[in-house]
Amino acid sequence: xxxxxxxxxxxxxxxxxxxxxxxxxxxxxxxxxxxxxxxxxxxxxxxxxxxxxxxxxxxxxxxxxxxxxxxxxxxxxxxxxxxxxxxxxxxxxxxxxxxxxxxxxxxxxxxxxxxx
Amino acid sequence: xxxxxxxxxxxxxxxxxxxxxxxxxxxxxxxxxxxxxxxxxxxxxxxxxxxxxxxxxxxxxxxxxxxxxxxxxxxxxxxxxxxxxxxxxxxxxxxxxxxxxxxxxxxxxxxx
Numbered sequence: 001x002x003x004x005x006x007x008x009x010x011x012x013x014x015x016x017x018x019x020x021x022x023x024x025x026x027x028x029x030x031x032x033x034x035x036x037x038x039x040x041x042x043x044x045x046x047x048x049x050x051x052x053x054x055x056x057x058x059x060x061x062x063x064x065x066x067x068x069x070x071x072x073x074x075x076x077x078x079x080x081x082x083x084x085x086x087x088x089x090x091x092x093x094x095x096x097x098x099x100x101x102x103x104x105x106x107x108x109x110x111x112x113x114x115x116x
Numbered sequence: 117x118x119x120x121x122x123x124x125x126x127x128x129x130x131x132x133x134x135x136x137x138x139x140x141x142x143x144x145x146x147x148x149x150x151x152x153x154x155x156x157x158x159x160x161x162x163x164x165x166x167x168x169x170x171x172x173x174x175x176x177x178x179x180x181x182x183x184x185x186x187x188x189x190x191x192x193x194x195x196x197x198x199x200x201x202x203x204x205x206x207x208x209x210x211x212x213x214x215x216x217x218x219x220x221x222x223x224x225x226x227x228x
Contacts, residue, residue, distance in 0.1 A: 033215075043159070043204065043218040056215045090158055098215045099208055104149065105216065107158040 003027045004108035006091050012114045013081065021076040021111045023091030031097045032074040033105065034066060035090040043090070049074060050097040081115045088112050119143075120207055122219030130227050135192045137222035139205030146208050148188045149216070150179060154201040162190075162203075195226045 004025045013019050034046040048056035049068040065077040074091055088110045096102035119142040129135050147166045151159040163172055165181035172179045178191040192199055202221040
């Protein structure tokens with residue numbers, strides 16, 4: 001499946017580093033999402049963008065900063081992370097905004113992030 | 117806020133046995149979606165249920181939405197090793213914050 005791609009697939013960073021995760025969807029969808037998946041925890045929704053406008057921010061620490069320059073691209077900028085931020089970060093897209101018919105989510109392969 | 121409980125957390129079955137996971141909500145749901153995540157993979161959409169009492173089948177998988185639209189189940193008949201993975205339900209959050217809330221998932225292990 002190549003509908004939603006994420007880079008890098010793996011990332012190791014120190015607590016003082018600044019890095020960015022990239023997501024691209026090739027499905028012509030209108031909504032994009034960032035999720036965090038930690039071991040033994042359910043998928044945690046971080047941010048939702050619908051038609052390039054942020055519509056959901058789930059009390060995420062400011063060390064995570066999303067950017068959606070257009071409907072096909074989504075970034076997650078990281079700075080001064082903590083070891084507990086180590087997780088799998090999943091990007092998803094949906095044809096319609098959440099709550100509308102057609103809001104089925106298509107996930108990317110994820111970025112496995114390790115913070116030392 | 118919206119609470120979604122998924123049980124069991126983990127199930128280990130012998131190949132050929134049946135498996136069921138349940139998703140329960142504290143409030144009435146508009147719809148429910150089910151996803152499967154293989155080990156090392158990402159969640160993949162399986163199905164969406166919308167109507168009260170709805171039952172949908174995909175080969176050996178049967179999905180059911182409760183009459184009160186507060187619970188749902190996924191049943192797999194005669195499991196195979198390819199069914200291994202974690203099954204998540206996902207529901208729409210409360211009005212005003214419209215985004216999916218995922219259950220904690222049921223991890224299925226199938227012994228050959």
